[in-house]
């Protein structure tokens with residue numbers, strides 16, 4: 001304890017060496033010899049203490065020593081030099097403390113600590129002191145000239161053999177330069193981040209294991225995720241399209257194990273639930289030794305470009321389909337009474353906007369008649385769109401007819417126009433209408449009644465101005481009676497029925513059509529074929545042609561290929577008579593079989609090349625140059641298992 005009035009002194013032996021501690025205790029030596037020995041030891045100790053103090057004063061950090069109760073025992077020279085507080089002042093301050101007769105470190109802290117740090121530093125110190133454990137904290141301390149600098153204050157207790165704290169040692173280390181460097185770095189990092197955040201592309205930083213370490217504002221805004229959510233494990237599968245997760249998994253992992261830049265296309269989930277296509281480029285960041293430390297991935301939105309590509313692809317397919325058909329369908333040949341009646345009906349109905357139902361056996365020319373109606377109507381310059389209702393899988397008929405919105409169902413990554421919308425202003429031919437599912441019949445009925453429809457995934461009605469021509473080889477009345485065709489729809493379609501008689505009911509047309517077809521195929525095969533022999537004509541006219549004009553067309557095509565003379569010849573055994581006098585289509589059937597076999601071979605080869613894929617730019621349909629629906633229907637008819645061509 002120090003008496004008020006007399007300025008206190010630092011402890012004579014402030015350092016808790018074993019000797020110092022011993023010297024601080026009260027001795028009652030029994031005799032003078034013992035007292036002299038103690039005095040001697042004490043003198044030595046003082047000398048050693050003085051040396052130690054000189055060393056402590058010389059070390060390039062502020063050092064201090066406190067008693068267990070936190071009162072100041074010693075402050076080194078550096079401390080005094082820095083604070084500008086003299087030894088006398090420091091100890092006078094201690095003595096004049098209002099709260100206690102001896103000032104403690106808390107008072108001194110309050111005197112020299114920056115006002116903004118004072119409360120925190122004092123609180124921290126008052127926590128360290130009673131715990132008796134080493135501790136540290138950062139504060140700004142005032143220099144003698146009034147400038148504040150950052151210090152790290154470290155305190156370490158010294159204990160006696162009983163474990164009691166007998167002294168505190170501490171140092172104040174100047175970390176101002178470090179702090180400045182740190183703040184400069186932080187500032188630079190902040191600026192860099194602001195730049196990266198301002199880039200409109202999404203940017204992520206990945207570890208070499210592919211985990212996300214950082215994402216820029218653009219990506220956070222797009223996904224609606226927080227930084228914590230983005231860097232959490234599994235965040236990738238939250239935003240990546242399910243179909244792309246598997247597709248990209250192995251490829252990405254393999255590339256990340258290497259060290260070359262790479263890129264891929266992927267769909268990422270936007271905060272509003274829509275997926276958009278991104279081109280993501282990955283670039284490695286290396287250490288000076290060339291080792292990959294991180295990957296930078298920049299994503300560019302390519303969704304609109306992808307959509308245009310897809311549209312162009314669809315349009316190409318539709319155009320090719322259209323081209324195939326129009327080159328196939330040139331003229332309506334024939335002069336029979338039956339055909340003349342049909343053509344007269346066509347010219348009467350064409351100019352109206354009435355719905356037409358074309359009936360007739362397969363291959364009689366129903367599509368040809370539907371096109372003739374369109375060509376002679378006021379809609380001739382507008383599109384003619386044919387939908388083969390039998391070739392579209394029933395699950396897709398509605399989407400095919402009315403289109404769908406983006407995200408209407410899994411895989412619907414973009415909006416698709418339906419056939420009705422594509423035909424707007426023109427004519428739509430609903431071929432094989434008798435094969436429509438009941439569900440689609442209901443939807444179709446609505447369009448016919450209300451002249452408007454909705455895309456799948458939207459409730460917005462779209463008005464449509466389309467002339468409907470339907471065609472079927474089925475007996476729709478019988479289908480209505482059997483309950484497989486809706487009566488109301490039948491009435492809606494049957495406004496103006498045109499029935500095309502089968503070829504056997506208009507045999508007069510056979511020589512004309514045969515001649516026309518021979519010329520056409522001969523020209524295509526670059527052959528000069530003369531007139532048909534009388535015998536062949538007789539056989540043709542006598543035959544019943546169950547496949548009608550299409551069958552006649554197939555027979556002629558084959559015969560033209562096989563003919564090498566100037567005269568067109570047909571192997572009569574292809575067309576044989578049945579018991580009732582008609583010709584048996586046995587060889588024709590075998591021709592059909594051969595053609596089917598050949599078709600199967602070609603389709604299977606294309607499927608093998610495309611690894612079982614039918615659609616898409618590298619799919620079998622594109623390879624064969626036919627619409628996807630046509631190929632799918634062929635695959636079904638020929639009963640080809642396309643899954644056996646898929647890898648694995």
Ligand SMILES: Nc1ncnc2c1ncn2[C@@H]1O[C@H](COP(=O)(O)OP(=O)(O)OP(=O)(O)O)[C@@H](O)[C@H]1O
Nearest residue numbers: 328329331332333362363364365366367368549550
């Ligand atoms: N009168 C005709 N003159 C010339 N070619 C014809 C005639 N009738 C039909 N064809 C040809 O026969 C083939 C079959 O015709 P189309 O496809 O129009 O028949 P379809 O009745 O619609 O057949 P399906 O019921 O199988 O769909 C076509 O190549 C067509 O050009």
